[in-house]
Amino acid sequence: MILITGGLGFIGTHTTRALLDLGESCLLLQRRAPRDPFPGEGVVVEQADLADEAALLALGDKHDITGILHLAGSFPWPPGADEPVVGARKALTGLLNVFAAAAAWGVTRLGLASTIGIYGGAAGPSPFTEDTPLPLTAPHPIPGFKKISEVLADHLAGAAGLPVVNYRIGAIWGPLGHSPSPFFAAPQLVHAAARGTAVQVHPARAANPPRAGEAIDLCYVKDCGRALALLQTAGTLRHRTYNVASGRPTTNGEVAAVLGELVPDARLDLPEGRGPGVRDTWLDITRLREDTGYEPAYDTERAAAEYLAWLREGHDR
Known part of the structure; x- marks a missing residue:
């Protein structure tokens, strides 16, 4: 056990x-x-x-x-x-x-x-x-x-x-995750698309809101x-x-574009580029792959669609 x-x-x-x-x-x-x-x-x-x-x-x-x-x-x-x-x-x-x-x-x-x-x-x-x-x-x-x-x-x-x-x-996203996150924008983008609202910015990012070009290992x-x-x-x-992790960078713009296809009237406008001091971070997962045979099963499209559907079922996280 x-x-x-x-x-x-x-x-x-x-x-x-x-x-x-x-x-x-x-x-x-x-x-x-x-x-x-x-x-x-x-x-x-x-x-x-x-x-x-x-x-x-x-x-x-x-x-x-x-x-x-x-x-x-x-x-x-x-x-x-x-x-x-x-x-x-x-x-x-x-x-x-x-x-x-x-x-x-x-x-x-x-x-x-x-x-x-x-x-x-x-x-x-x-x-x-x-x-x-x-x-x-x-x-x-x-x-x-x-x-x-x-x-x-x-x-x-x-x-x-x-x-x-x-x-x-x-950077983990999906059902049961908290939004807004102070660390990355994907959860609040999905919540905004599900609710038909503007993107909620965490207070910690109020002075430097997420931008489309910023990337993290989502x-x-x-x-x-x-x-x-x-x-x-x-x-x-x-x-x-x-x-x-996934072993690749995903930009906020990529997530917003996928959600825009799923919810054409979503209000997901983000400033272009990257904020001052923001650094793209993603991880090498060679060890994980070699020692367990792991491969990510979810790309951005599949993950966003499933997360969105879960929220639309009435879940609030």
């Missing part, structure tokens, strides 16, 4: 489905009151706070946990919810408790979710490989704490012999979930770190 922290979240839900399709059973851990979107499908849902080490370790007495996929956020969030030192302590305590559980249960693999944002400030053009040297600083708490997580993982893999693998996840959430499931269940992985 694979324990998935954040297993009822955006990426977690789709990853659970992909693991079930591979014949795995899953234990989904949720801090808030649990629900079960997979009744009768080899899924158990438990409620526990990662900051409570005893409650987390007690799950090993109830379930035969052979692997952990840590998708819950190990960073202070939302910003300002706690005093900075308190927020950092909570984030790191939860992460360290996951490491402790992996050691106590002797899992075969501990997968840690990282982010494409970890490449922010890295030298050189895209596509970025997993060996790209990274600066120590980060402009946002999420990539900052993901860097801390990866350094801790490297240390504990050697010092404690933990089978840790880092998954650097691209990966549909079902592809992301399948890639994570393949990595988590692979018999042998040759590397400590893997990029999980």
Whole structure:
């Protein structure tokens, strides 16, 4: 059984489905009151706070946990919810408790979710490989704490012999995703097309709104979930770190054009070009392909059409 922290979240839900399709059973851990979107499908849902080490370790007495996929956020969030030192302590305590559980249960693999944002400030053009040297600083708490997580993982893999693998996840869009996003424009473009409204700009981008020429490694959430499931269940992985993405850049203009074909009266006008300081980022997924056989199943057209249809069914995320 694979324990998935954040297993009822955006990426977690789709990853659970992909693991079930591979014949795995899953234990989904949720801090808030649990629900079960997979009744009768080899899924158990438990409620526990990662900051409570005893409650987390007690799950090993109830379930035969052979692997952990840590998708819950190990960073202070939302910003300002706690005093900075308190927020950092909570984030790191939860992460360290996951490491402790992996050691106590002797899992075969501990997968840690990282982010494409970890490449922010890295030298050189895209596509970025997993060996790209990274600066120590980060402009946002999420990539900052993901860097801390990866350094801790490297240390504990050697010092404690933990089978840790880092998954650097691209810009993920699709059903259950949040809009607007402060990091990329695709979700709000789809929501605008579905609702017949203008594109909503996240407050963090108000001074520098998304432009048509800006590109990022956009990966549909079902592809992301399948890639994570393949990595988590692979018999042998040759590397400590893997990029999980589509392996190509997608511009905002490309997404808007596809949506314009699907919804001719959509209000998706975007300024041309790229904003000041905006850098196109996409990832090399050679390792992922070679070690799992993964190939993205969704191009922009298929992803946008499915996401749009899901929203038009009445879903609000």
